[in-house]
Amino acid sequence: MSLPSPVPKESLQESLQQVVHLLRRHKLVEDLVHKQDMPHHDLVEGLVHKQNLTELARKLEQLHPADIAYILESLPLDDRLMVWSLVHSDREGDILLEVSDAVRETLLADMDQHEILAAAEHLDAEELADLAPDLPQQVVNQLLGNLEEEERAQLQSALSFREDQIGSLMDYDMVSIRDDVRLEVVLRYLRRFDELPHHTDKLFVVDGEHMLKGVLPVKRLLVNDPDLMVHEVMATDVVVFRPDDKVGAAAQAFERYDLISAPVVDSVGKVIGRLTVDMMVDVIREESESEVLSFAGLTEDEDLFSSVWKSARNRWPWLAINIVTAIIVSRVIGAFEATTASIVALAALAPIISGIGGNSGSQTATIIIRALALGQVNLGSTRRLIAKEFGIALLNGLLWGGVLGIVALIIYGKPGLGLVMALAMLLNFQVAAAVGLFVPLTMHKLGRDPAYGSSVFLTFMTDGMGNLIFYGLATLFLLRHI
Amino acid sequence: MSLPSPVPKESLQESLQQVVHLLRRHKLVEDLVHKQDMPHHDLVEGLVHKQNLTELARKLEQLHPADIAYILESLPLDDRLMVWSLVHSDREGDILLEVSDAVRETLLADMDQHEILAAAEHLDAEELADLAPDLPQQVVNQLLGNLEEEERAQLQSALSFREDQIGSLMDYDMVSIRDDVRLEVVLRYLRRFDELPHHTDKLFVVDGEHMLKGVLPVKRLLVNDPDLMVHEVMATDVVVFRPDDKVGAAAQAFERYDLISAPVVDSVGKVIGRLTVDMMVDVIREESESEVLSFAGLTEDEDLFSSVWKSARNRWPWLAINIVTAIIVSRVIGAFEATTASIVALAALAPIISGIGGNSGSQTATIIIRALALGQVNLGSTRRLIAKEFGIALLNGLLWGGVLGIVALIIYGKPGLGLVMALAMLLNFQVAAAVGLFVPLTMHKLGRDPAYGSSVFLTFMTDGMGNLIFYGLATLFLLRHI
Numbered sequence: 001m002s003l004p005s006p007v008p009k010e011s012l013q014e015s016l017q018q019v020v021h022l023l024r025r026h027k028l029v030e031d032l033v034h035k036q037d038m039p040h041h042d043l044v045e046g047l048v049h050k051q052n053l054t055e056l057a058r059k060l061e062q063l064h065p066a067d068i069a070y071i072l073e074s075l076p077l078d079d080r081l082m083v084w085s086l087v088h089s090d091r092e093g094d095i096l097l098e099v100s101d102a103v104r105e106t107l108l109a110d111m112d113q114h115e116i117l118a119a120a121e122h123l124d125a126e127e128l129a130d131l132a133p134d135l136p137q138q139v140v141n142q143l144l145g146n147l148e149e150e151e152r153a154q155l156q157s158a159l160s161f162r163e164d165q166i167g168s169l170m171d172y173d174m175v176s177i178r179d180d181v182r183l184e185v186v187l188r189y190l191r192r193f194d195e196l197p198h199h200t201d202k203l204f205v206v207d208g209e210h211m212l213k214g215v216l217p218v219k220r221l222l223v224n225d226p227d228l229m230v231h232e233v234m235a236t237d238v239v240v241f242r243p244d245d246k247v248g249a250a251a252q253a254f255e256r257y258d259l260i261s262a263p264v265v266d267s268v269g270k271v272i273g274r275l276t277v278d279m280m281v282d283v284i285r286e287e288s289e290s291e292v293l294s295f296a297g298l299t300e301d302e303d304l305f306s307s308v309w310k311s312a313r314n315r316w317p318w319l320a321i322n323i324v325t326a327i328i329v330s331r332v333i334g335a336f337e338a339t340t341a342s343i344v345a346l347a348a349l350a351p352i353i354s355g356i357g358g359n360s361g362s363q364t365a366t367i368i369i370r371a372l373a374l375g376q377v378n379l380g381s382t383r384r385l386i387a388k389e390f391g392i393a394l395l396n397g398l399l400w401g402g403v404l405g406i407v408a409l410i411i412y413g414k415p416g417l418g419l420v421m422a423l424a425m426l427l428n429f430q431v432a433a434a435v436g437l438f439v440p441l442t443m444h445k446l447g448r449d450p451a452y453g454s455s456v457f458l459t460f461m462t463d464g465m466g467n468l469i470f471y472g473l474a475t476l477f478l479l480r481h482i
Numbered sequence: 483m484s485l486p487s488p489v490p491k492e493s494l495q496e497s498l499q500q501v502v503h504l505l506r507r508h509k510l511v512e513d514l515v516h517k518q519d520m521p522h523h524d525l526v527e528g529l530v531h532k533q534n535l536t537e538l539a540r541k542l543e544q545l546h547p548a549d550i551a552y553i554l555e556s557l558p559l560d561d562r563l564m565v566w567s568l569v570h571s572d573r574e575g576d577i578l579l580e581v582s583d584a585v586r587e588t589l590l591a592d593m594d595q596h597e598i599l600a601a602a603e604h605l606d607a608e609e610l611a612d613l614a615p616d617l618p619q620q621v622v623n624q625l626l627g628n629l630e631e632e633e634r635a636q637l638q639s640a641l642s643f644r645e646d647q648i649g650s651l652m653d654y655d656m657v658s659i660r661d662d663v664r665l666e667v668v669l670r671y672l673r674r675f676d677e678l679p680h681h682t683d684k685l686f687v688v689d690g691e692h693m694l695k696g697v698l699p700v701k702r703l704l705v706n707d708p709d710l711m712v713h714e715v716m717a718t719d720v721v722v723f724r725p726d727d728k729v730g731a732a733a734q735a736f737e738r739y740d741l742i743s744a745p746v747v748d749s750v751g752k753v754i755g756r757l758t759v760d761m762m763v764d765v766i767r768e769e770s771e772s773e774v775l776s777f778a779g780l781t782e783d784e785d786l787f788s789s790v791w792k793s794a795r796n797r798w799p800w801l802a803i804n805i806v807t808a809i810i811v812s813r814v815i816g817a818f819e820a821t822t823a824s825i826v827a828l829a830a831l832a833p834i835i836s837g838i839g840g841n842s843g844s845q846t847a848t849i850i851i852r853a854l855a856l857g858q859v860n861l862g863s864t865r866r867l868i869a870k871e872f873g874i875a876l877l878n879g880l881l882w883g884g885v886l887g888i889v890a891l892i893i894y895g896k897p898g899l900g901l902v903m904a905l906a907m908l909l910n911f912q913v914a915a916a917v918g919l920f921v922p923l924t925m926h927k928l929g930r931d932p933a934y935g936s937s938v939f940l941t942f943m944t945d946g947m948g949n950l951i952f953y954g955l956a957t958l959f960l961l962r963h964i
Contacts, residue, residue, distance in 0.1 A: 012738075013857055020860065066738040074858040076866055187704070196701040199742065201683065218700055219678040222669070255767060256494075256548040258760040260681065260742060277759055278740040284763065285737060288770025289852070295777055296848035297841065304853050305866065308873035315845050315874070322841045323882060326834040327889060333830035334893070340829045344822045347829030348815035351836070351945065352808040359779065359804045363797050366778035370771070371786050375495055376556040378502065384558055384787065391790035392797070400805060407809060411816070463833065 016071050018059060023079050026052040057086040065091055069098035072107070076305040081110050092119035097127055102303035104134055113139055117146075125151045126171050129158030166250055167243030170264045170273035173197040176204045177230060179213050184226035186216070199276040201260040205234045211269045214238060240265050241275060247283050252374075254280040294452050297322075318456070325460040329354075332464055336471035339479055345412050346474055349421055352404060354466035357428035360396060361458045364389050364436030369450045372440060386437055393433035394426075401425035416478050424470040428462060431469070435461040498553050500541060505561050508534040539568040547573055551580030554589070558787040563592050574601035579609055584785035586616055595621055599628075607633045608653050608755075611640030648732055649725030652746045652755035655679040658686045659712060661695050666708035668698070681758040683742040687716045693751045696720060722747050723757060729765050736762040776934050779804075800938070807942040811836075814946055818953035821961055827894050828956055831903055834886060836948035839910035842878060843940045846871050846918030851933050854926045868919055875915035879908035898960050906952040910944060913951070917943040 029052065060068060060083065068087060072080050072095070084107055087095060092111075096104055096119060108116065116139050120128060125147070132140050132155070144152055154172045161167030174197055177186055186203065190196065202215040214234035224233050239257055241250055241264045253259070254277055264273040297318025302311055333340070333350065340346050368385070371377045377385065405422030409415060435458050440450035511534065542550060542565065550569060554562050554577070566589055569577060574593075578586055578601060590598065598621050602610060607629070614622050614637070626634055636654045643649030656679055659668050668685065672678065684697040696716035706715050721739055723732055723746045735741070736759055746755040779800025784793055815822075815832065822828050850867065853859045859867065887904030891897060917940050922932035 016857075016860065064739060070738070070856075070858075073856075074860065074863065076863065190704045191707070193705045196705060198740065199683075200701060201681075201742070218704070219682060222672045222700070223675045223677060225673070255760075255763050256552070257546060258680065260683070260759070277742070277763070278737075281737050281759070281763060281766065284766055284770070288766070288773070291770070291774060292777075292852070293848065295774075296844045298845060298848060302849055304849070304858055304863070305870075308870055308877060311870065312874045312877045315842070315878070318845075319838065319841055319878065319882060323834070323838060323886065326837045327886075329837075330830045330834050331893075333833070334827070337826050337830070341823070341826045344819050344829075345816070347822045347826075347832070348812045348819070350829075351815070351833060351949075352805070352812050354833070355808045355811075355941075355945070356801065356805060359801055360797070362778045363780060363800075366774065366780060367784055367786070370774070374552075374555075375498075376552075376786055378498065378556065381556065381558065381786070388787075388790055388793065392794045395790060395794045396797070396801065400801060404805065404809075411813075459837075463837070467833075 012067055012070060015059070015063060015067060016074055019056065019071050019083065020075075020079075022052050022056040022059065023075075023082060026056070026082075053086060056083070060086055061088070065094035066098045069095050069103075072099055073103050073304065077106060080106065080305070084110060089115065089118045090122055093121070093123045093127070093131075097123070097130055100303070101134070102306065106303060106306075108134060113142075117142060121146075124173065125154035126158055126169065128155050129168060132159060133163075161243060164247050165243065166241050166245045166247055166264060166275060167273075169247065169279050170243065170275055171197070171279075172273055174204060174263075174271070174274040175200060176206045176210070176271065177216065178207070179205045179229070179231040179234060181230055182226060183221055183224055183228055183230065183233060186221060186230060187226060197274075199261050199278060202235075204263050204271050204274075205230055206271055210271055212238070212240065212263055212265050212271050215263070238263065242267070243272065248287060250275060251280040251283040251287070255284070291451050295455060297456070321456055322459075325456065325463070329460070329463045329467060332467050333471065336475060339471055339475045343417070343474060343478055345408075345414075345417060346471060349408055349417075350467050350470050353421070353424050353428050353470045354463040356400065356404075356425065357432040357462035357466045358459050360393065360429055361432030361436040361462050362455065364393075364433050365440055365454050365458055368437055368440045369454065372444050372450050377441070377444075382441070389433045389437055390430065393429040397426035397429035401429070417474075420470070420473045420477055424466070424473050427469050428466040431465045432458075432462050494549055494552060497541070497545060497549060498556055501538065501553050501565065502557075502561075504534050504538040504541065505557075505564060508538070508564075535568060538565070542568055543570070547576035548580045550577050551585075554581055555585050555786065559588060562588065562787070566592060571597065571600045572604055575603070575605045575609070575613075579605070579612060582785070583616070584788065586613075588785060588788075590616060595624075599624060603628075606655065607636035608640055608651065610637050611650060614641060615645075643725060646729050647725065648723050648727045648729055648746060648757060649755075651729065651761055652725065652757055653679070653761075654755050656686055656743075656745075656753070656756040657682060658688045658692070658753065659698065660689070661687045661711070661713040661716060663712055664708060665703055665706055665710050665712065665715065668703060668712060669708060679756075681743050681760060684717075686745050686753050686756075687712055688753055692753055694720070694722065694745055694747050694753045697745065720745065724749070725754065730769060732757060733762040733765040733769070737766070773933055777937060779938070803938055804941075807938065807945070811942070811945045811949060814949050815953065818957060821953055821957045825899070825956060825960055827890075827896075827899060828953060831890060831899075832949055832952050835903070835906050835910050835952045836945040838882065838886075838907065839914045839944035839948045840941050842875065842911055843914030843918040843944050844937065846875075846915050847922055847936050847940055850919055850922045851936065854922060854932050859923075859926075864923070871915045871919050872912065875911040876908075879911035883907035883911070899956075902952070902955045902959055906948070906955050909951050910948040913947045914940075914944050 063071070068091070072083060075083060080103075092115075096107065099107065111119070113136070116135060120131065120143055123131065128143060132143075135143075144155065147155060158168055158170075175190070175193075177189065200218065202217045203221070204212060205214040205216055207213055214231070214236040215238050216230055216234045220233050220235070239253060239259060239262050241253075241262060243264055243266065254262070254275070259277060261274055261276045263271050264275060266272050298314060302314055368377070371385070401422040404425050405418040408421040409418030439454050439457050443450040443452075443454065545553070550573070554565060557565060562585075574597075578589060581589065593601070595618070598617060602613065602621075602625055605613065610625060614625075617625075626637065629637060640650055640652070657672070657675075659671065682700065684699045685703070686694060687696040687698055689695055696713070696718040697720050698712055698716045702715050702717075721735060721741060721744050723744060725746055725748065736744070736757070741759060743756055743758045745753050746757060748754050780796060784796050850859070853867070883904040886907050887900040890903040891900030921936050921939050925932040925934075925936065
């Protein structure tokens, strides 16, 4: 495989600029043709027109599929499809694997069944498995029909696992050797390959039943005497995975033990596949992105250049939920209309109580969600964590509640109002700690992702309870004294 | 180097449970000794006492440094220091490299200068560079004195770079070869090593001046005829980095091109170091964590078990800023006291306007911050992005503004109030889009991290403007009609 030269990041930006430049030149010529009302295939214009596209196609040929994917993602839809039409069909498969789901959808929508099949032809089972969920069922069936028996079995196996299980993304391409041969023999065996599978840092040592007995790191193969036997040199302390292990846990293990590749074995210890660090890097990146997106209630990755209508719909579910909770909070405040009417200052002060409660609660939730993700919350530590967070809430409540009480006193000159302010802030810090702690912990216990949805419920509780506490205290203590 | 067997994630949780169990048993015995008022060194109790700790120490010896780091992070301070005291000094250095900054601090605080020096003894220059910023200057000086000339130069060079530059974390351990020898010779040369540097997937091909001429992937070394010359087999399309390149850009390149290692060259092309994927994985993980933490205004990584006082202080700066902005918003509402006094409903409705504005703005900001991080915002696309976000804001404003107007009408039965509500919501969606767009874009233009601080300013603006617009419109249109 001789890939075009990959380039470091700076030149990637330059490549993008060049593509944009060529596209713009191409469009200028087109506009000219249109405006001057010249025949579309006027010879000279046609040549210039063609020249820009030819140059663009040549430029694309020199780029790594990952770079083309990046450029496609950075371009508005019309430009994107123009560039996509210039890409060679034997590279389309690799590029489809690299682009984000949202952009992949726009590219596939532009291809007919024949084109998709041609693009998928060059992919192996595990790559097809990655693509299959986005393809029309008809195309998937045809792909299955075109595959060799072994690859078809692999693809079907890969498709039988959930997306968060290792089985869905493991690689079937690996080198296995026996343990009763000399390194010399292994070296000769490897020379029979045209090329080794990517990321081969270790060979899997198996017995006649393909049961894993150990691994021979390539490093050891290279530094040891070729007359030694494999079993004398191999490592037997191997990190192995099962196909139903969670992808996230595997990524953490790769990170922790600095792995490059690792065998996947079935329940009896037979080697059935391989994980490599490049997939794990993608997993880590995707996990972090989906966490950031879910903070803002973006249900899925958004194509930067998707239509207003499509993007807006992507953002609606979260906005809708927030509007419902906001209306409920509004009714809570509305219930104290009489109090507000006689003490108008409450309307100006209440948002402080609820806002700061939300801030403090999200700090607690962030700490707990991280600890849960790292598996650092265990029976022994939960009680301490809870005590600590309530301790912080008490400290913060006394401090900031006091500050805000004094501020309210200074502004409105009413000691009662200052006291109610301080007390409400103190109590809402406790509410925030409780919600920030127990929502993620409960979600985790129910087997759900604690990051998802925590923020909506947190804001709802700190807003609702904050207002209830503040207006309630004011009604209790201030109404009769006024 | 024969590390103890690494174990996959499930067993890691079990290891943690075992450690916790042994610690608890140890404490039980201690308590017994105390409570029964027996002499502290009673023979039998002393034996049981010792037995638990011995077992614990044996358990720790079997664990990978990364696993011990994980266990230390998962334990409260007293337990953590107990476990730390049982770790062999020749493994302490590796563990210090693995733990988070906050936990490292607690461990270092428990060690005297002599212990720190002993732990650091086993580390190489680039590992020391990682640790050095957390060590007392005195210890760093002594470490520099203990090093060989070459390593000292490397450490000083590493310390001269900023933390976000490649030079601060590149590795000096690598294998270089000449291009005018046969693969056979390279294979024999490698056998003279006791062990190859970790993550050696390619050998660097250099000339007499140590200028990079290409790389020989180990895969090619293994499959090709040993009689071939290095220059016939080597790859010349190499991704190289400069020591002053940004760490984040390097991590993106590793991810994009599925790299395992890559050479770092100076301005004339001389190879001076090496980057490996394990460091890049750490970079990606740290970047995503700091992003998540900064969303909640947590200035730095928090030790899960640090004291209430310390954690609280970590959370104060953000709370303080939010309190100041909340007070300003409160004054905005306060300015409309007369309006509120005559239309009390405003107090219940205003939080909806400001809250939903904040939600919508954070969606816009998240999209833009991600696009900026990926370098996908360029001159050609910025205008489109801005148009798209305002388009979404208009659509959302009409839809949700309409919904909320009707809700207000139903609750309060006043058409004027419903209209003001709808109009205010529509306008605040525009404010949210404007702030969500221009704050990150401006931060980025100023060369600052757009994620950091955007959320505080965003909430401030959507709260402040939301209330100003709502109360302002109410004052204009409703006061005279009532």
